[in-house]
Amino acid sequence: MYGMVNKAIEGLVTERFGEDTWFGVVERAGVEEESFISMDPYPDEVTYRLVGAASEILDTPPEALLEAFGVYWIKYVGQKGYGPMMDLEGQTLAEFLAGLDAMHSRVAAAMPKLRPPSFKLSIVSEQLYELGYYSERPGLGPMVVGLLKGLLEVKGLTGEVRWIGQKGESLDYDRFQIQLSA
Ligand code: HEM
CATH class of the missing domain: 1.10.260 (434 Repressor (Amino-terminal Domain))
Known part of the structure; x- marks a missing residue:
């Protein structure tokens, strides 16, 4: 990486x-x-x-560190001048999550050897989103939990992030749920 x-x-x-x-x-x-x-x-x-x-x-446990790292990453990239590339403030959470692949493509323009993950958003209802996470790398699910929690925080939103499906024999990606509080 x-x-x-x-x-x-x-x-x-x-x-x-x-x-x-x-x-x-x-x-x-x-x-x-x-x-x-x-x-x-x-x-x-x-x-x-x-x-x-x-x-x-x-x-x-490494999982706890990875989750803390995910939260930290959201603030870190903002401070390190990648804020505009992320364009978090200009978008709703759903818009931002739907645009994650495009965002990593913008990153890849500056980092040609980037092997970014891919995400697929489903909007279940106004308060409930599901996100599929596709990666060639193992073990980073807890980091995604932290990233999503960090995003809620910087957006001033409250809610819960759940890891509802792990990549394995019957699923070729990890599934997350974001439940926003009213
Ligand atoms: C402008 C902001 C961002 C930048 C500059 C950035 C950049 C990167 C970089 C450099 C890597 C390492 C991959 C490699 O070197 O091949 C990476 C990986 C990753 N990024 Fe981002 N990223 C940003 C925002 C986000 C956000 C908001 C998410 C939220 C979901 C995210 C999710 C991930 C994940 C899960 C990985 C781990 C790699 C994998 O799963 O295979 N990134 N990103």
């Missing part, structure tokens, strides 16, 4: 637990870099190892 993902993991760990903890994570992960270049692609393994090492050091 592009370095900006690993840099965001660094940002999350450093802000919450300090720089020394981050250096410990890098060491435990056995990755060569202590810091990453946002616009350079790195093997996915680097990201997975960072999450695994952080999970061990912080004694927190």
Whole structure:
């Protein structure tokens, strides 16, 4: 994944637990870099190892870290100048979710080696959405829960995010439900 993902993991760990903890994570992960270049692609393994090492050091399940990372990512990309590309403020939540693939395509214009996920929105009712998440990468469902919770937060909405179907033998994608409160 592009370095900006690993840099965001660094940002999350450093802000919450300090720089020394981050250096410990890098060491435990056995990755060569202590810091990453946002616009350079790195093997996915680097990201997975960072999450695994952080999970061990912080004694927190990787799923909980990935969810926290998803929430953090929404704020991070806004701060790092990708806000306009995301165009979150200009759209309703449903418009934004329906446009996620187009948004990653805009990102891919600057990051040609991007292998983005894909999302498919179904509007069940005004307050209830379902989102299909298609990815070639395993294990990132909890991150999507965090991303969706982060989106609700920055949109000033309240509601629940549920992971209602896991990719497996009978389903080739992960399914999420977003239930908005009245
Ligand atoms: C302008 C804002 C955003 C930028 C710049 C961005 C960029 C990226 C980048 C660089 C990756 C790593 C993929 C790679 O390097 O091949 C990625 C992955 C991902 N993005 Fe985004 N993204 C943005 C917003 C979002 C939002 C709002 C969502 C919400 C659903 C999202 C969902 C994901 C997921 C789930 C992945 C994990 C990769 C996978 O599932 O295979 N992204 N994105």
